[in-house]
Amino acid sequence: MDRRHFLTLAGSAVAATALGGTALSALAAPAGKAGPGRPHGVPAAVAGVLAAAPGQPLDAAAFHAARRFQPTRFGRIAYLEQGSGPAALFLHGFPLNSFQWRGALPLLAPYRRCVAPDFLGLGYTEVAPGQGMAPQDQVAMLAELLDRLQIDSVDLIANDSGGAAAQLFMVRYPQRVRSLLLTNCDSEPECPPAALAPVIELAKAGTFADQWFQPWLADKALARSAQGIGGMCYADPAHPSDEALECYLGPLVSSPQRKAQMHAYAVALERNSLQGISAALKASPVPVRVLWGEADDIFTAASARYFEQAFGNGRGLRRLPGSKLFWPEEKPALLAAEARALWKLA
Template sequence: MRDSRLGTPHTIELPSGRVSYHERGTGPPIVFVHGYLVNANIWRKVVPLLSDHFRCLTPDWPLGSHLTPVNRDADLSPPGIARMIADFIEALQLRDVILFGNDSGGAYSQLAAANHPERIGSLVLASCETPDCTWPPTPGGFPLLKRTAVHPLTYRALYQVLRAPTAWRWRNTYGWLAKYPIDRLTMRSYVDPVLNSSAIRYDGRKAISSVDERFTRSAATSLTTTFGKPIHLIWASADRVFPLAGARRYADSLGASLRTVGDSYTYLTEDQPELTAALLTEAVNR
């Protein structure tokens, strides 16, 4: 269920529960934060391109496509996930971490950097929520994910369409996130947990039901005024969910660099892994 290119599998016990992760490479640590309804496999193409120079750590965060549920009482609100990211970094005694977030993983990364900056050396945001965005983002119809999470039955019913591979390319599933079709084995790793496990659905429902743009806008204020560490933006120039214009405004307010990736949608490491790896390396080595 996890690509061998991610490296060696591990598990770690955090206050919120057990988290699985993979590790590959040596050098400055990069902690990757994926978005909702994907897992560490979203990094399978980019890790081999970075692992000669970086220590790549790719956790499965409890966002609906993970395999091991966290504690039943775990806080999976945006501040709770940010705390989990900080706990992961602390448990491994990492320092000067490059925190790389994509899609809603970028939103959680902003909160982690704003609220728990002690061990974070730089923040890299790749096609994700900005202060201009709602959370979930409005383009593509993603607010439906939050609305149906109010009850276990509506939440479960919503995802039944993912049993049919033809639905994977709809705009409100993965079609506006990956420009090109994702291979079937990877897609099964994304959709099977939420389809087949009530415990995983419980985690995913807790996470998506609590997202709100007030969290990212508050984090953006802190990052602008008090973070004081390098921030870099890498963005799909044709992103249909997180418009480039919002990224430009956000980069200006942060005093951050902005690099663009063509021929890609939100999942930059899926559509253009080589260019994304090169831009990430260039950004953090400036």
């Protein structure tokens, strides 16, 4: 498949088993009842220990059991939360969800209250009827989510289309951002990347999920091949794992409604949401560090060069030879080390 057919990405829940290790943040609802802090049917005594061992990635069972839902005017926003103290907000790529951060959250939870939401139209978020999926809608949703969680300011960490949302959030709510750690993502000159054009056309036709996600779910070796999301977006041929594919793509093909919402997310990326943002980025005092996978076939080296000069308080760009678009999933320790270094400067 041509690289321009890239983002043809598309959960079934795994039975939860209690794992020893670091507990997630206290869950709000009483035992046996559901609430914003706990999925339906997960007792507090169980949910409190459904986390990875210290420093170890969450597996799918822990991920599904620990998921929370926060009601907002945009819908019920699915998110993970781990740790305490000043907050860090993790923004995933397309078509991923908060499972992307399963390795980074346990590493950073000792230092931050880590919150990883699922965007509108992706993951397990339940979108309100008639709600838009454009980047501006995502940014407004994030602001309300933080309000509901009583979080005033955050350290942002973002990848792919989540990086566009992060830049918009920093400009729209400058007082709410302490620092920004960007990985491969949209820049004003490359928003969206040319590789996304075929995806947008398939999404407009309403066929993207059926043509690409369904075959990848049915044949996970195909999904990890050069013709799948694995070969296009990951350097390690073992990625994404079977359970990651189920977590990412499963919910997006679970119903005609979910397919339509995901297609709306993709179509909304057609417009350059970062048009005219460069002056505001240059004027921002927020410290920004950029980590760039040099083998990325989606975003070009031109975006890396742009980001080297884009920020008024830029803290440098680190190039990662051989890494592709979704490298944060493969190298959570590197991401966590860079985040901790940046936070000391913020």
